[in-house]
Amino acid sequence: MVKRFGAVRALDTVELRVTPGTVHGLLGPNGAGKTTLLRMLLGLVRPDSGTVRVLGERVVPHRAPTGVAGFVESPRFYPYLSAQANLDLLAGLDGRHASVDTVDELLARVGLAGRGADQVSGFSFGMRQRLGLAAALLREPRLLILDEPANGLDPAGMRDMRALVRELAEDGRTVLLSSHLMAEVEQVCQDVTILSAGSVAYHGTLDALRDRAPAPAHHLRTSDDAAAGAAARGRVGIEVEPHRHGGLAVRAETADLDDYLLALAGAGVTVRALAQTSTSLEQLFLAATGEDG
Amino acid sequence: MRYALTLYRWELEKLTAQWRVRAVFGVAVLAPWLFVAALRLQDAVPADTLFGRWVHLTGFATPLVVLVFTTQYALPLLISLVAGDIFAAEDRYGTWKTLLTRSAGRGAVFAGKALAAGTYTVVFVGLLACSSLAAGVVVLGHQPLVGLSGTLIGGGAATGLVLAAWASVLPAALGFAALAMLCSIATRNGPAGIIIPTMVGLLMQLASFVNGVDPLRHLLLTANFEAWHGFFTADRYYQPLVTSAVLSAMYLMSCLGIGYLLLHRRDFTEG
């Protein structure tokens, strides 16, 4: 399928294979098309051409597909109704009934215990994010779609969210979680799809991605950069070139880097500073999405 | 269908939770009493209005004067206040995506909202009718009403005719509700959904006063607002009611049809 916004080709033939019972990361820089893809999966946006299928069912742009729930961007509710009333309403739209007990339990699960009777207008951004998760869980989905769920959460909130997402996957639910931060995805996902300018740049496990990853990058300052550069020549597993902010840019795995630093000492070059500038996955992510510079 | 009814129930709940709706209902109940109180306190009569000169003679004139005033100036506005916002409110709160990512389809959402707006319209007209009839009869008495052929209409018959007159404006009232809903869907903007039907109503009212556009006059939704005049003559006539009710139904169905198509085709790429 294809989705355009004017001249922008937001999405072009995306296929996601998500293993049931896992957390799948949907990675991509801002504007990559993550939200647009998730909207399509939820039936909010129709493709310009082609069809969207999820869980073996063709998505019709009339309702959410069976077994799929979630939210895109920040979840929204009726501010003049209580959290309980909002969830009640949404349960009704699923043909269910949300008893006070069910709702209380759900709210406790997402960290909103005792707030059911409060009007949503008094909720902070993070609380609405949590309520959005509760609203999605109310539908008891097989596939849970979360679009940048950590946005707007405080560090404790992010930790809770991650724990909850892992827990859900352990319960056998499949979670599709989008993010523009590799670090966030790395902590909860087994598999990732990297989206870049509307098409898939990588699809597979994080481990396989790590194998393909370039070595971590470092910024090295020495007493004699020229000698240090010469010392690297001919060594395997290490790449050294002048850094754009002065000093040297070094890409190497830890063991190779250790050997190299010992060699430098042996050659009479002292190390003034050494800092890791990016992990290997971030390297790969940036490379895959063409944001390497 | 089940979803549409669930949604309908929730739309009513959402409506009654809003101060705007409560305020409009409060006005519908209280305004007629203030009007008769003002009439009671002074001698002047709204003689320009049909039945206006008899307001001191009988309380049955009150609901008819209120009916003329309301349909001429206020009804499209008071209906659009809710019907023109019922879809755009979801845009304002950004809740379309919340609503449409459940099992209920867009058709059910549309039906629930349309039913709720229709219910609001009927309840509002009913409240205003009953309140103005009660205010008139309680404060100004239930003497016979002078009909539009000069015959006297006794209390029982007058009550029935007054209620029938109010009921007879429901087709156009619902037509305006449908127009407001269409504006609400098309503009995705509450104020536009309220202002556009109100202006259309006033323009139609203006056009119906102009002579020389006679065939056109019958195509105006507001023609239905005058159809009850025939109830109060010695030889009652219903032709205007029948034609204007058919016309109102056509307005209603085209507005709802177009509105549904717009909602059905909409891509929810924002919010």
Place this chain on the structure above:
Amino acid sequence: MRRTLVLLLGLVSLAAGCGGPGITGATLAGSLGPTFRNMYRLQQRLLGDTDQSTADNAWARCFRGGAVKPGVTAVPGSTHNSGSGAGPGWTCLVHWPAPDGHTQTLGYEVSVQPDGCYTAQGPSGYVGQQNIRTPDGTTVPNPLYEFDGCFTT
């Protein structure tokens, strides 16, 4: 769908536009005459039925234009119902044969709305002031001074 709509619209405008006789001198007179009789009866009732005169034989003749001065009893060239269309500027002469054979004539200025409802204003010198006083002392509008009526168009 669109064709049905056009067809329906056509039907409605036909039914509405060409169904009735429209607003003419004859239709107006046919409504105003009987309404005047009823209003006369109402005035008598409000005044306490003191004199036994009736207007049960009164009839009207309406035509467009020919502004009447209040109390003018006969206007040349007004022997037929004539004219058509809504608007102000209608004149209706109410002829009121008394039992003694003498016919009194009152000129009403009439304004007709497009929907067939009209307001007729009488010559105050002949029909009385805007308000009259009932026997119990309350002031009420004089039905003959100004009255509304409606007829099917």
